[in-house]
Amino acid sequence: MFRTLGGGDLGTNRDKATHPHAVTEMCEEGGRLYADALRAGRIARTEVESAPCLLEFALLHPDPDDSEWLRPLPAPVALAQRLSPLEREIAERRRLSIQLADTFEPFMMLSSRMAATADSITVLEGGERINAALNLATTQCQTEVLTVQPSDRLSEKNLLRGLERDRPLIERGVRIRTLYQHTARYNPEKLAYVAQLANGKAEYRTVDELVERLIICDETVAFIPTRDDQQVALEVRQPGLVRYLIKVFEFMWDRAVPLSAGGRYETAPDGITEIQHSIAKLLVEGHVDEAIARRLGMNVRTCRAHIAKLAQALGSGSRAQLGYLIAQSGMLDRDR
Known part of the structure; x- marks a missing residue:
């Protein structure tokens, strides 16, 4: 017959076994018999034996003048009976939502001021959350990405992911500058990676030492790890800190040598x-x-x-x- 809001069946176990129905879906047989009862004003008990759900959900009730007949509950009344508990639940949830809004209203202005200044440092835990934040930042990037990529066993596994992230940047005309250690010159995987992206918009240089990983997008957001396993990182949007990290990058970049200039090394x-x-x-x-x-x-x-x-x-x-x-x-x- 009908399905409840939560999907439960309101029929008896016997009915479920022989003639199962849900409370918001009228079955074909039940709908036909209910319509016949509404048109005629009543219907014989023997006619509804194939649809016991009509009695189960009180859409039919005994005729007080003749026990062999059943009278239909008017459709507006049946609908109101079923809508009433739902409307009460909706009203209660609306009341709770208003209470929540009132509770947090005093803090909304403070949060708005924080968002306006964009001076935030967010802790990102877990590889999925870190990569999601990086993907969002690079998707929004319009001019330049600066990266410092020390070599380690984890970085080798991330080359494919980096390729998937960097290629769309270059296709959009975003400039990429990457610093590796000198050992990258002897790393076939890194050389193959660079060969796929190196052009006028992607530059690669090497230095002897790099302290830690760093990614900066559009001079507005920087990402730095806080653990050796790279499972916790900071997303830095504080303008002063981002400018400082850019200066650190430029200091190293000026002292680095293009990856293509291999002779000196x-x-x-x-x-x-x-x-x-x-x-x-x-x-x-x-x-x-x-x-x-x-x-x-x-x-x-x-x-x-x-x-x-x-x-x-x-x-x-x-x-x-x-x-x-x-x-x-x-x-x-x-x-x-």
């Missing part, structure tokens, strides 16, 4: 490669192998292989002697 005149030069500087500063590898974007095994080559080139027989020979060789004078 092969082997220097003293036989030491640029990456080994960077390792030597960190060794003298007292960093352990793991820290050096992390800062230069390589795995520890590769880092130790470079250290071994550096030691061989300088004729060092121990780690302590290597630090001394690096200092005496003058190779670090290039940084002065």
